[in-house]
Amino acid sequence: MLHSYLFPISYAFFTFPIAAAFFTVPFLIVQYRRHGYIHKYRALILYLLLLYLMNAVYLILLPLPSSFHNSPPKANSYFQWIPFNFLSDIARETAVRANEPSTYWHLLKERAFLQVAFNVALTVPFGLFLRYYFRANWVRCLAFSFALSLFFEVTQVTGIYGIYDYPYRLFDVDDLITNTLGGLIGYLAAEWLASHLPRIDKLDESVDLSAKRVTYTRRALAAAIDWLILLPAGAILAILRIPFPYAYTLLIAVYFMAIPYSTNGLTPGKWVVRIRLRGRDERIRAGELFVRxxxxxxxxxxxxxxxxxxxxxxxxxxxxxxxAVGLFAMDATFAVHLVRCVFNRKRRLFYEARSGTGHVIT
Incomplete structure (x- = not known):
């Protein structure tokens, strides 16, 4: 039985880097918008939450049937509606004798008991995260734990929403009970945990955003958003058969010069991640944008x-x-210059130094 749990867990850890890569961009955007910066401790908690949810989903769904055209379950019904039916399962299978305490340890080896213990333990971390990070009260913890368990059960009984011909696991009301209980246990345990960890709602109290450096990651994300917006406009100009030099120059002049001048250093991408350009004065100048x-x-x-x-x-x-040779030399020089700037915070990119511009957090 232990092997059946270890396989999904190992698979979750193996695929976690892929999921984390997809999670990073929305995570950065939300953190920049909400808090103005990335706190390493907050990031650690959220990535641990992602890892936990992956483990929970894999434990519920894996192993999958070998074919989408799977056989129907052997049970007469796809549903088990009797609450606390697990008690009769444990009583039927157990070797424990109430008047013999020396037999109690046998519970740790019996399938019915371990299944209940697993269902409770599965959502204990969920309750911990709900109370510690999201500051949920016990009513919300109860509701969200029940909703998570219901999502698991519906996913199983529908054959992952029709992907498989038949359910490969049954809908069990006892799972709803034990999963919800696990969430509440996690909620109670979070009070002790919170006394030994930093408070999430106090992380930003002493942070001075004006003193924080705008990272290259943040700037690259803003640039990526800007160019995603620009690409459709470029495609339209290409369809209109406007020659590339004119179309490209027009896009740069409007998007990166006219718009930031009118918004005092903002582009849509910079607005999303809460940064703006600032020149030698508080108000950005057209000449500074042109040079940059x-x-x-x-x-x-x-x-x-x-x-x-x-x-x-x-x-x-x-x-x-x-x-081509000159282009390669220019790109190689710029790459070396960029790397030196990334690893030396005192160095400025050449176009920033020439234009007298830089980024600040809004």
Whole structure:
């Protein structure tokens, strides 16, 4: 029986890095929007919650049937509606004798008892997270623990919502009872746990956002959001057959110069992650934006994009080769410069130093 639990747990740990990678972007956006920065302890708790939920789901669903066209369960019904039916199962299978305390330890080896203990233990961490991190009261903990258990049972009895022809596990009302009990036990245990850990609602009390550095991760996320917005506009200009140099220059001028000038340093991407550009004065200047984004997007990025879009199609080989060599040299130099800036906080990117601009948290 222990092996049947170890397999889903090991599979959850194996696939956790993949899930964490997909979880990271929405996690960063929510944390930046809500708190203005990333607190390492808060991040640890949320990634542990993700790992727990993966373990819980895998324990409930795995192992899967070998085929989508599985056979129906041998039981006469897909549902077990009798509350506390597990007590009769334990009484029927147990070797324990009430008047012989020396036999009590046999419970730890019996399937019916271990199944109940597992169902209780499964949601204890859920109750812990609900009270400690989300500050839920006992009524919400009861409701959410029951809802989580109901989700598990419905998922099983529907064959993962129709993926399989037949349910491969039964809907058991005792599972609802024991899972909900586990959530409440976790809720009670969280009071002791909270006395030994930092309070989540106090993490931001002494944080000065104005003194915090805007990380390259945050800036890269803002840039990614901005370019996701720009891509459809670029596609429309391409459909209209506007030549690449004109279309690209127009997009950069409007999105990265005109919009930040009118919003005092904000683009949609920067707004999402709560940062903005600031120049030498509190109000960003048009010249500062022109120098910053002219160097970054019109020269560095523009020359790279123009190579496949323009040069390969129109330049003769005698010009194409030195273009490619010069482009490689420029990119290599910029890459080294970027790495040095990432690992040395005192260094500034060249287009920031030239334009006198930088990021601040809003």
């Amino acid at each position: 984004y002219g160097l970054l997007y019109l020269i560095v990025a523009g020359l790279n994009l123009a190579y496949p879009a323009v040069a390969v199609r129109q330049f003769p080989p005698v010009l194409l080769i030195p273009y």
